[in-house]
Amino acid sequence: MFLKLNPNFVTAIKPEDLQKKYQEQVKNFHHDLVNNKGPGSNFLGWVHYPNNDHREIMEKMERIVNQWHAKKIEEIVIIGMGGSYTGVKAILEMAIPNHNERKMHVHFMRSLSSCNLQTVLNQVKTKNWGIIVISKSGTTLESALAFKLARTALKNQFHHDYAWRIIAITDPHQGTLHDLCTKHQYTMLPIASDIGGRFSSITPVGLLPAMLCGVDVKQILQGAKAAYHDLIQHDAITQNSAVLYACYRHYLYKNLNLSIEVLISYEDNVEDTLLQHRQLFGESEGKNHDALFPTYSIFTTDLHSMGQLYQQGVRNFFETVITFKKPLADIIMTKSVFNDDDHLDYLTDKTVHEINYLACEATIAAHKSSGIEILKIELEEMSAYAFGYLYYWFCFATAISARLLQHNPFDQPGVETYKQNMFKLLGKK
Numbered sequence: 001m002f003l004k005l006n007p008n009f010v011t012a013i014k015p016e017d018l019q020k021k022y023q024e025q026v027k028n029f030h031h032d033l034v035n036n037k038g039p040g041s042n043f044l045g046w047v048h049y050p051n052n053d054h055r056e057i058m059e060k061m062e063r064i065v066n067q068w069h070a071k072k073i074e075e076i077v078i079i080g081m082g083g084s085y086t087g088v089k090a091i092l093e094m095a096i097p098n099h100n101e102r103k104m105h106v107h108f109m110r111s112l113s114s115c116n117l118q119t120v121l122n123q124v125k126t127k128n129w130g131i132i133v134i135s136k137s138g139t140t141l142e143s144a145l146a147f148k149l150a151r152t153a154l155k156n157q158f159h160h161d162y163a164w165r166i167i168a169i170t171d172p173h174q175g176t177l178h179d180l181c182t183k184h185q186y187t188m189l190p191i192a193s194d195i196g197g198r199f200s201s202i203t204p205v206g207l208l209p210a211m212l213c214g215v216d217v218k219q220i221l222q223g224a225k226a227a228y229h230d231l232i233q234h235d236a237i238t239q240n241s242a243v244l245y246a247c248y249r250h251y252l253y254k255n256l257n258l259s260i261e262v263l264i265s266y267e268d269n270v271e272d273t274l275l276q277h278r279q280l281f282g283e284s285e286g287k288n289h290d291a292l293f294p295t296y297s298i299f300t301t302d303l304h305s306m307g308q309l310y311q312q313g314v315r316n317f318f319e320t321v322i323t324f325k326k327p328l329a330d331i332i333m334t335k336s337v338f339n340d341d342d343h344l345d346y347l348t349d350k351t352v353h354e355i356n357y358l359a360c361e362a363t364i365a366a367h368k369s370s371g372i373e374i375l376k377i378e379l380e381e382m383s384a385y386a387f388g389y390l391y392y393w394f395c396f397a398t399a400i401s402a403r404l405l406q407h408n409p410f411d412q413p414g415v416e417t418y419k420q421n422m423f424k425l426l427g428k429k
Contacts, residue, residue: 009374040410045194080134087201138177223388246401260317
């Protein structure tokens with residue numbers, strides 16, 4: 001199996017005991033997922049999505065990519081909030097972390113920060129650029145406002161040659177953005193009505209920008225499909241690593257009162273994938289004042305800022321560490337050409353990846369000795385395929401984990417409160 005959940009650093013309970021405690025519950029939840037049942041069943045389109053026939057949508061995306069490359073588009077402005085942009089960033093950073101190797105430069109308009117919005121507009125105003133706007137309805141204020149600014153700038157720069165430079169990924173049948181596209185003849189790609197934003201990264205939402213930048217998106221879909229087959233066929237806790245992970249999260253929260261999960265990676269370019277985890281679990285579980293608080297750290301960097309707190313701070317958290325056996329790139333340490341004046345020749349012939357993961361082992365041992373419960377998610381490699389597998393695995397684990405808390409994993413009613421207050425202050429009728 002491409003991904004392994006290693007629970008050997010958890011002392012509180014063994015997998016076989018978790019199975020006795022949770023098996024009947026999760027068997028029912030697994031059955032619901034596979035058969036489009038349970039709370040939020042109208043948002044389960046993501047479950048079988050990796051196994052769908054993607055030829056038609058792939059051909060449409062390929063036509064867009066060929067057109068943009070033929071027209072020598074240099075820069076993409078991506079407009080979207082939450083799951084509408086985190087997946088794009090996560091894919092690009094995991095698959096092509098070297099920005100100079102990407103076929104296009106990517107800019108994100110993802111907030112109401114005037115500094116961010118003006119900076120992006122300034123960066124592209126003399127370039128050959130286009131827009132990808134991602135919004136199911138087109139009514140999210142942040143995205144709508146950014147799109148208004150960006151398409152105005154695009155039209156002012158390119159005049160009658162601007163419309164083909166806009167791609168909207170939106171509801172294919174209705175909504176404000178759909179209607180704008182129909183009126184102005186902007187190209188549209190679909191966001192399926194039964195797939196929520198945070199579960200949409202392996203749809204055109206994430207795949208089109210990735211394809212434009214040179215990522216082999218078929219590898220992403222193959223990775224997701226492999227995870228799909230691994231997770232769909234088994235409902236037994238000890239045979240389904242995503243279900244096992246969900247059960248460990250629930251047990252550590254409810255039985256040990258560990259209310260925070262710190263997701264940890266030793267790879268800088270995986271940070272946006274950690275952000276996806278935070279959104280998936282935070283938005284799916286953060287209900288009824290009963291949820292784990294998901295956060296993350298990048299080691300070894302954060303060991304020099306948060307390491308003291310992790311080692312000797314309050315024991316209200318557990319750690320989940322993600323490791324990659326094979327890196328995207330590596331460096332072999334050689335003997336010093338400065339007569340070992342830095343005293344690092346003892347590292348000769350070791351790779352930097354090896355050194356990094358020896359630091360990982362040392363940190364796990366140190367944290368374990370101070371009483372921290374630690375789970376490990378071990379992947380074979382870092383790649384587009386790995387992203388597809390890990391992302392689908394996270395989605396599946398999220399759905400089971402939220403059900404264990406008796407939440408609907410697929411709604412987010414709490415975010416409406418700030419929107420209502422904001423529109424009231426803005427004077428919207």
